[in-house]
Amino acid sequence: MFKKRFISTALVLVLSMIFALGIQTANAGKKNDTLTFATKGDLGNVDKNFNTSRTGMLVQRLFTDGLLYTDPVTMKIKPALAASWKWINAKLLEFELRKGVKFHDGSEMTADDVVYTLSYISDPAVKTKGSYLKKIDRVEKLSPYKVQVHLKVPYPTMINRLAGGVSIYKKGCYEKNGNLSQNINPNGTGPYRLTKILDGKGFVFEKFEDYYKESPKGQPTIGKIVIRIIKEMNTQVAEVLSGGVDWIFQVPSDIADSLASNPRVMVETGPSMRIKFLRMDAAGRTGDDSPFKKLKVRQAVSHAVNREEIVNQLVKGSSRVIHSACRPIQFGCIQDVKRYDYNPEKARQLLKDAGYPNGFETKLFSFMDRPILETIMNDLAVVGIKVTLDYSTWPSLVSALGKDNVPLTFHGWGSSSLADVDAILPFFFKLNAQDLAMDQEVTDLIKAGGSSANPDVRLKNYNKALKLIAERAYWLPMFSDTMNYVSSNDLEFVSPQDGLPRLFLAKWK
Amino acid sequence: MLIYTIKRALLATLVALTVSMLTFGLLHLSSDPAVALAGEDATEEDIQMVRVDYGFDKPLPVQYLAWLTKALQGDLGTSFYFNIPVSKLLQQRLPVTLTLGACSLVFAILSAVPLGVLAAMRPNTKLDRFCLTLAVSAQAMPAFWFGLMLIVVFCLWFPLLPVSGSDTWQHFVMPTIVVGTNAMPAIMRLTRTGMLDVLATDYIRTARAKGLRPKTVLLKHALRNAVIPVIAVIGVQAGYMMGGSVIIETVFGLNGLGLLAYESIMYFDLACMEAVVLLLCFVFIITTFAADIMNAWLDPRIRIG
Numbered sequence: 001m002f003k004k005r006f007i008s009t010a011l012v013l014v015l016s017m018i019f020a021l022g023i024q025t026a027n028a029g030k031k032n033d034t035l036t037f038a039t040k041g042d043l044g045n046v047d048k049n050f051n052t053s054r055t056g057m058l059v060q061r062l063f064t065d066g067l068l069y070t071d072p073v074t075m076k077i078k079p080a081l082a083a084s085w086k087w088i089n090a091k092l093l094e095f096e097l098r099k100g101v102k103f104h105d106g107s108e109m110t111a112d113d114v115v116y117t118l119s120y121i122s123d124p125a126v127k128t129k130g131s132y133l134k135k136i137d138r139v140e141k142l143s144p145y146k147v148q149v150h151l152k153v154p155y156p157t158m159i160n161r162l163a164g165g166v167s168i169y170k171k172g173c174y175e176k177n178g179n180l181s182q183n184i185n186p187n188g189t190g191p192y193r194l195t196k197i198l199d200g201k202g203f204v205f206e207k208f209e210d211y212y213k214e215s216p217k218g219q220p221t222i223g224k225i226v227i228r229i230i231k232e233m234n235t236q237v238a239e240v241l242s243g244g245v246d247w248i249f250q251v252p253s254d255i256a257d258s259l260a261s262n263p264r265v266m267v268e269t270g271p272s273m274r275i276k277f278l279r280m281d282a283a284g285r286t287g288d289d290s291p292f293k294k295l296k297v298r299q300a301v302s303h304a305v306n307r308e309e310i311v312n313q314l315v316k317g318s319s320r321v322i323h324s325a326c327r328p329i330q331f332g333c334i335q336d337v338k339r340y341d342y343n344p345e346k347a348r349q350l351l352k353d354a355g356y357p358n359g360f361e362t363k364l365f366s367f368m369d370r371p372i373l374e375t376i377m378n379d380l381a382v383v384g385i386k387v388t389l390d391y392s393t394w395p396s397l398v399s400a401l402g403k404d405n406v407p408l409t410f411h412g413w414g415s416s417s418l419a420d421v422d423a424i425l426p427f428f429f430k431l432n433a434q435d436l437a438m439d440q441e442v443t444d445l446i447k448a449g450g451s452s453a454n455p456d457v458r459l460k461n462y463n464k465a466l467k468l469i470a471e472r473a474y475w476l477p478m479f480s481d482t483m484n485y486v487s488s489n490d491l492e493f494v495s496p497q498d499g500l501p502r503l504f505l506a507k508w509k
Numbered sequence: 510m511l512i513y514t515i516k517r518a519l520l521a522t523l524v525a526l527t528v529s530m531l532t533f534g535l536l537h538l539s540s541d542p543a544v545a546l547a548g549e550d551a552t553e554e555d556i557q558m559v560r561v562d563y564g565f566d567k568p569l570p571v572q573y574l575a576w577l578t579k580a581l582q583g584d585l586g587t588s589f590y591f592n593i594p595v596s597k598l599l600q601q602r603l604p605v606t607l608t609l610g611a612c613s614l615v616f617a618i619l620s621a622v623p624l625g626v627l628a629a630m631r632p633n634t635k636l637d638r639f640c641l642t643l644a645v646s647a648q649a650m651p652a653f654w655f656g657l658m659l660i661v662v663f664c665l666w667f668p669l670l671p672v673s674g675s676d677t678w679q680h681f682v683m684p685t686i687v688v689g690t691n692a693m694p695a696i697m698r699l700t701r702t703g704m705l706d707v708l709a710t711d712y713i714r715t716a717r718a719k720g721l722r723p724k725t726v727l728l729k730h731a732l733r734n735a736v737i738p739v740i741a742v743i744g745v746q747a748g749y750m751m752g753g754s755v756i757i758e759t760v761f762g763l764n765g766l767g768l769l770a771y772e773s774i775m776y777f778d779l780a781c782m783e784a785v786v787l788l789l790c791f792v793f794i795i796t797t798f799a800a801d802i803m804n805a806w807l808d809p810r811i812r813i814g
Binding site: 045127199201228229230231234235238239243244393394398399402 | 539540541542544545555556562588589590591592601602657660661664665668671672673674675759760761762764768769771772776777
């Protein structure tokens with residue numbers, strides 16, 4: 001009797017527990033008009049002027065707008081908060097502002113807000129991320145809807161910068177708290193209002209009903225967007241498969257491949273602005289006896305690495321082998337440069353000619369893509385270059401560069417999603433600690449390309465610089481990266497050229 | 510007892526000081542915090558500016574003393590990445606880790622002690638072998654793999670539980686099982702050994718001879734004495750659970766101290782890393798200290814020897 005009662009009570013308990021668990025369903029999905037997106041990176045500060053992360057870019061583009069906007073498909077610059085713009089001269093930009101644009105608090109955006117935001121973030125005393133902001137000298141209000149931006153130096157890519165990561169906030173917003181922090185509800189003009197910051201967990205956005213109709217971003221259609229921070233990719237995949245999350249990105253190709261035939265989700269592959277490359281110590285910073293000082297050694301390395309195989313077997317997706325030190329879609333990025341085909345025989349001969357018939361030993365510094373690194377090391381070993389790996393972090397690599405310890409390094413560069421070589425070349429060819437080439441001629445050409453407002457002059461200089469970089473084999477450009485997305489079958493989204501998802505463009509099918 | 514307590518307290522303080530020194534030194538030497546702080550597209554001038562602003566240009570002992578003085582006053586600095594005081598971050602994240610730790614400990618005790626008792630009741634039988642196999646398997650299973658397997662079973666095959674997050678009690682079910690399972694074998698094996706020793710003593714034979722019911726002998730007379738060493742182990746396991754939750758919190762997306770540790774390493778958030786490592790070390794030191802004191806209180810031979 002007691003036994004029977006015990007069993008039936010236990011059964012009821014178990015069933016009620018399962019029922020209680022079962023009714024706990026995720027709020028993601030079309031049914032709840034809530035798009036849940038997962039990303040790995042948390043955000044220290046929702047203001048993009050104070051962070052450099054991908055999550056920062058996602059968040060910023062949702063709740064704020066800039067004066068200009070880069071179309072994610074064509075990469076063309078379009079007017080956003082500014083109805084039009086023009087260069088008055090190489091150091092002066094003029095913007096005609098759009099009328100009737102509302103901030104999320106209902107107030108209208110005017111020249112005062114633009115002057116205020118740009119003046120604040122360009123102030124050298126304010127520790128914003130991105131030194132390009134400091135190229136703004138002053139911002140002047142000409143009328144309630146017209147502003148002029150004075151630059152300290154000619155800087156043609158300021159247009160691209162303003163169309164990428166520079167948001168306009170309400171006048172006075174920084175004074176309240178020193179800077180925008182997670183503790184306040186930021187007031188932007190974007191298609192979504194940032195309504196909640198879930199400490200360490202994510203962000204909640206709601207559709208902004210008063211969003212200006214002429215916006216190049218279009219009108220938001222999904223009611224609510226939740227960005228969740230989930231560090232572990234396997235967990236992100238499980239969330240998409242179980243319906244807890246609608247969309248994930250940066251999915252490794254092997255996982256994307258394995259999900260391709262899964263009817264529960266949709267896998268899409270798109271391009272990314274990031275490229276990856278090998279850099280060699282051509283300047284002999286690690287010592288006068290550095291083998292990489294010799295052009296033939298650098299050429300040998302360029303012929304020794306089988307980039308096609310790395311792209312086809314490891315990176316996959318939309319990845320392509322590149323030949324110049326930039327992403328082909330970027331302004332000024334020609335591919336008509338000296339090319340190095342995979343030819344281990346030739347590499348061996350070049351090493352022999354350079355005085356290394358038995359190869360040599362060297363160190364490869366990196367902090368990413370271990371399988372690719374191992375393939376590179378194998379390829380180099382085949383021609384006699386024995387490589388040991390120093391695998392750490394980006395700060396460690398920069399420290400090692402500062403101490404002249406780096407003979408060879410592999411890493412990537414995302415150009416802050418900017419479609420202009422100015423976002424990559426000046427960083428690596430500046431005759432500074434980052435520069436392993438230390439080539440005055442190349443640096444001068446890049447400088448000339450970056451300081452002219454004339455596109456033809458820019459192209460001419462960049463072309464020359466890229467040709468020299470390839471001829472002198474300072475880098476072995478490896479490949480453009482791929483971006484794999486996995487999403488719920490209900491979702492329709494635009495695959496951007498720069499690999500940065502535009503959540504505001506997503507729609508339910 | 511008082512002299513013993515003072516001795517142990519002094520030793521614990523010394524360990525804490527050494528740990529703080531090592532943590533600070535190793536973290537500062539492992540990489541250049543100014544580079545990490547300045548960000549990927551920072552120029553050399555930016556990095557130098559950060560170095561001076563944050564005092565990274567000063568000698569390491571000077572930096573350590575300045576940090577220690579502030580830390581002793583409760584100021585653990587400001588998180589470079591999150592831009593808020595580290596103490597506030599710890600306050601935000603600690604409850605999740607404590608909840609997970611407490612639930613896991615309860616789970617571990619509730620599963621390990623009965624299994625240990627069962628195994629000791631029938632030594633060298635199939636039941637004993639089963640319990641030991643369970644313990645060995647639990648210990649051998651990588652927490653990361655076990656966590657993902659639970660996700661596959663309870664979220665994809667039988668969608669009963671949420672995959673990740675920390676909003677509801679359901680979010681804690683799988684992480685509790687994983688962390689608890691990891692801590693269970695040590696407690697179970699110690700309970701079994703303790704029970705076997707106690708069951709072979711004279712007073713148990715006397716109890717049985719008196720005609721007491723086996724249940725009373727087992728639970729009232731034997732278990733009470735057998736769990737004394739188990740308590741010490743539970744103290745250490747509690748510390749392990751706090752420190753070992755890094756992987757589990759990452760897998761299950763629980764925004765606790767473990768995830769904060771992971772994030773601060775990824776962003777090289779020095780102030781945060783120092784605080785998390787130190788906090789976890791202190792938990793270990795305190796739990797070990799508490800276990801030492803409890804043992805000495807329970808067994809006078811320890812404090813005399």
